[in-house]
Amino acid sequence: MSCYYTWCVVTAGFAALPLCSLAQNGPAYPVKPVRMVVPFPPGGGVDLVARLISRKLGDSLGQSFMVDNRPGAAGIIGCEFVARAAPDGYTLLMATSGTHTTNPAVLPRLSYDPVKDFAPVSLVGVVPFVLVVHPSLPARNVKELIALAKARPELSYGTSGVGSLPHLGAELINSMAGIKTLHVPYKGLAPAIT
The missing domain is CATH 3.40.190.10 (Periplasmic binding protein-like II)
Structure with missing residues (x-):
């Protein structure tokens, strides 16, 4: 999947958010800054994508979208924070398959429910796994x-x-x-x- 296609899907998903508030005759969304929680440390792929999306959303919607890194415990700390936040659309989560499929499968007492505590908004991207070695290692396959x-x-x-x-x-x-x-x-x- 190309970056352009991913960007189009993300933009379309987030562009529909204001329509939800209009349908309820409420004020246009967002009327205050939006926090985008990344449950991983700065510098990784999820953080990079969140920063790119946040900047574009802020420009498009005229409101700040701030990245808030809350790493730790395989993403649980950030997910738990968002699960306990007010369900008002102003705290978003950059979830991954790890936080929403692997964690529930391998951790029996997870502090959040990936199905009940979150509502999907948009697929942001697909990340393939690549096996690489240091060039000095005598293995080419x-x-x-x-x-x-x-x-x-x-x-x-x-x-x-x-x-x-x-x-x-x-x-x-x-x-x-x-x-x-x-x-x-x-x-x-x-x-x-x-």
Whole structure:
């Protein structure tokens, strides 16, 4: 999916928001600044997209859309904050499949209900997973990487955190390939890459 197509979908979704308030004969939305909560640290992909969208929404709707990073606990801290906020449309969440599908599946006592506590507004984008290695590693494809991991069990990989989709994906590869690599969790995507 191209960035242009994603932008069109997002813009169309958010452009429809003012129509909801007009249908209720209320004031045009938004009449005050809007908080867009990102449940991850600054510098990652979700944060970047939220900042781009917030700027464009602010320009289009004539009101501030502020990004509020509330990272921690695999996105739970930010999601819980939004779930407990007033349901007035002035606190939005940049949710991910991790916060709304993985967390409920792997955490039995989740402090928010992804179905009851949130209402979907728009699909913002689709993020593919890409397996990459340092150029100095003698593996140019998955077959070579698995062979290397079998020969060097000290091989490690970094992810954006324990229980994240990249972590679960890597563990699936470990399981299917019969290898054991060391997981190095970071506090977000940006630190994992650098």
